[in-house]
Amino acid sequence: MQAASTAAGNPSSLHWAGRAARRIVDDARDQLAAYVGCESGSVVFTSGGTESNNIAIHSVLSSCDPGRVVCTAIEHPAVLKPLEQFADHGFETQRVRPDTNGVVTSGQVIAAINDETRMVCMMLVNNESGAIQPVKQVAEYCRSHGIPMLIDAVQGLGKVALHFLQMDVDFMSLSAHKIGGPKGVGALIVRRGMKAVELAPGGGQERGRRSGTENVPGIAGFAAALGQIDFGAFAPVRDHFEKQLKIAIPEVRIMSEQAQRTANTSLFLLPGMDGETLLMQLDLAGFAVASGSACSSGKRDPSHVLLAMGLNESLARSSIRVSFGPGNTMEDGDALVAALVKSRNRLKGMAGLAV
Ligand SMILES: Cc1ncc(COP(=O)(O)O)c(C=O)c1O
Structure with missing residues (x-):
């Protein structure tokens, strides 16, 4: 808010107001670089993870001969879709499938x-x-x-230790809204010496790597959000929720339970139920949960991630995903379990099934 009001200038303008805006952007760049362990010059601010992934993929594939691209079968559509576009130019994508816990091995x-x-x-x-x-x-x-190599670290930022230079990759995508920052802003971290091509050529901002006047308030908000949420602190709430859920609904199946996973996420199946119908019931009860991927919501397709983990369509459609956030308590977890039991019993009753 402060950045929006004090930096009325355009960071590319030479006058005092422009210089003030430029300082905000440069400070944010330094803060993000320090947070993810890269040089400030490697940070390219974008509109989010989708744009960052697209820039990285285009930067590599638009200037090389057709060949193979290797990714996992559980990538976000912001990686899978641009790769599909390159299939039209002769590129073949090998999607490595995860195990039933949703993890690929480095060997695979x-x-x-x-x-x-x-x-x-x-x-x-x-x-x-x-x-x-x-x-x-x-x-x-x-x-x-x-x-x-591109690492899509959108869901890892703030949750998993990240050090770009130590990871030694060429590109890393980030998004502000996954750490409580504003929506519609993110960054692509680019290895020094690696060329990033512009998807929308224009005024040459971000050192010629991403044209368009910088989203100054968004960028300031991104930097301000860094490190603000302790995602690890959600583990007791998530674990309590899952424990109570298993007691209340024994047929529930928690996905990736045996894998190393981030502490704020719970993905589970309620076999025989339709996740979207449950979602709507929970919505009426005041709970905001997801079925499948929120980033591709609006679609009726079962999650490609769950299918890749070996589930059939019907099981994949029975999924619910809960993301715990700041302020969520054990009591919230209990209330959600109670709401799930109620919704599940109502839906079973409507279907004429024994509760
Ligand atoms: C892993 C991953 N990559 C990319 C994106 C796209 O990011 P954005 O919404 O900032 O474009 C998302 C969105 O949730 C994501 O989860």
Whole structure:
């Protein structure tokens, strides 16, 4: 808010108001760089994770001969969709499937890399299950073999220790709203010496890597949000919720429970139920939960992540995802369990099934 009112200037303007806006952007750049362990010059502010992933993918694939791209089958559509576009230009994408816990192994990803591999794209944390992926080992392999790598760290920021220079990758995508910052702002971290191509050429802002007047209040809000939420602190609430849920609804199946996963996420199945119908019932009861991926909401397709984890369509459609946030308490977890039991009994009753 303060950035919006005090920095009325355009960061590209030379007058005092422009310089004030430029300072806000540069300070935010320094703060983000310090937070994720990169040089300030590596930070390119964008409109979010989607744009960052697209810039990284275009930067590599638009200037090389067609070949193979390796990614996981559980990437966000912001990676899968641009890769699909490159299929029209002769690129073949190898999607590595996870195990039933929603985790790929580094060995599987490395085994999918061949001499024709032009790029590897991997998410750090899955947005539906919260499962943490072994990006470090894959990054080491890619570095030693000179293969460009993008890490989609949108769901990892603030939740998993991140150090761009130590990870030694070429690109890393980030988004502010996943850490409580404003929506519609993010960043692409670009390795020094790696070229980032502009998707929308224009005035040459962000050192020619992303044109368009910078979103000054959004960028300031992104920097202000860094480190503000202790995501690890949600583990007791999430774990309590899952424990109570299993007692109340024994047939529930918690996904990625055996994997290393972020502490704020709970993804579970209620076999025989329709996740979207449950979601609407919970919505009426005041709970904001998701079924499948919020980023692709509005779609009726079952989650590609759950299908890749080996579920059939009917089970995949029975999923509910809960993200715990600041202020959520054990009592909130209990209230959600009670609401789930009520909704599930009502739906079973309507279907003429024994409760
Ligand atoms: C893993 C992952 N990548 C990319 C994105 C897209 O980010 P944005 O919404 O900032 O464009 C999301 C959104 O949730 C995500 O979870």
